[in-house]
Amino acid sequence: MTEEHVLPHDEALSRQYRALAEETPSPALDAAILAAAERATAPRRASRRWWPAWRISPQWTTACATLLLGGFVYTLWPSAQPERSITADTHKPAAHEQSDATPPRIAQWQPAPLPAPTSARAQQAARHREEAQRLAKAEHQAFDAARVAAREAEELASEKVSKQLALPAPAAAAPAASVMARSSEAELSAPLADMASSPQIDERLQREIRQIRQLLAVGRNAEAEHAWRRLTAVHPRHALPEDLRARWAAPPAAAGIGASQPAAASSASSIE
């Protein structure tokens, strides 16, 4: 016996039920359901259409990554390049200054730490600051070279004066004033000529030194000393002639005696 036979059955009632007017869903209802089915399948078909294009083109992905990386590096390059050059500039003079045993004020000079640029304007300001620091460093280097040149010129002038003072008797018999005047001229001209040979010497400083020497030559010591004080106050780090420095570094009382003064200083006091 099957399951269907187990169920109660009424043949007449079944026939009556099948004879009922057949209700059918409206066309609008059919259209709504079929449209929903189409919408449900549309995204999957679309995804199948574009996804393989992404999947089979790793070159395109690599090109995009390279482009982005290149743009990133290009964006950072203008701010990174001066930073490296500043670092290279600051390391070289430091070693140079240590070897020359310059005054500690110059040797200890270091550029201020640069703040991280946050915007285009900040980057531009940082760039200007770096440029100014680089120029200041170059100026210090130029004055170092000038100081060395001045020292050499001074040594040369001292040698010349020593040779003239050590002349034989006929030459020594010449008037002391003329000898001292010539030595003073040599003292005046030789260092300045050597210093002028360096193109990096500040013309203004050179001119002031020349004026001081001229004042000394004509005997206006007070004005010369005043000019010297002002010069050393304005240019404390610059290389200045050692004879002038020694003249006014000694006590005023001893400056006029000239017994233990250098040759140039004694010659200057003789002129006075």
Add this chain to the structure above:
Amino acid sequence: MPMADHDSDPRDDETLMQAWRDGELAAFRLLYARHRLRLYRFLVHETGNNAAGDELFQEVWLSVIQQRAGYQPWARFSTWLLETAHRRLVDWHRREHRHRWNSDLDAAHELVDQCPLPDATVANRQSGQQLRDCLRTLPPEQREAFLLKEEHELGLAEIARLTGAAAETVKSRVRYAISKLRSCMEALA
């Protein structure tokens, strides 16, 4: 919208449903064409009005569309479709009539029907409209069991599995439905 000819494709319902699960829209059209009439009649007769039948009909097919990815051919497609319809019907009855959907009502109704009318009497006296009116007077559980048997030609085991009731309970529901319909049709005549 023209309906697809559901006899044009030799594939059975389960194969069509798997094709629809894989994205073949034509397979859904065929399934819809094969089952739309019987499902619609079942829902309209079960709810007793066309508006509710339309609403449930659309909900059932939308459920078929949304749940296609989880379909497994462990049962006939018609059974799976009717299970979905049954769940919607239960929800609809609870929402509309606050009806308590259990088998306790069957025991009470069993005492009422004691003398079914002869088949010939029913066949000669009832019209289609009378039968439709009488169907509305049945309790939902009995009406569902009767409609599943008559409309979808399901067996006892299938109805029991679909409705979640015991086989004997289903048998009682069908028997009470038949007897009540006979009484109702006789009274209306």
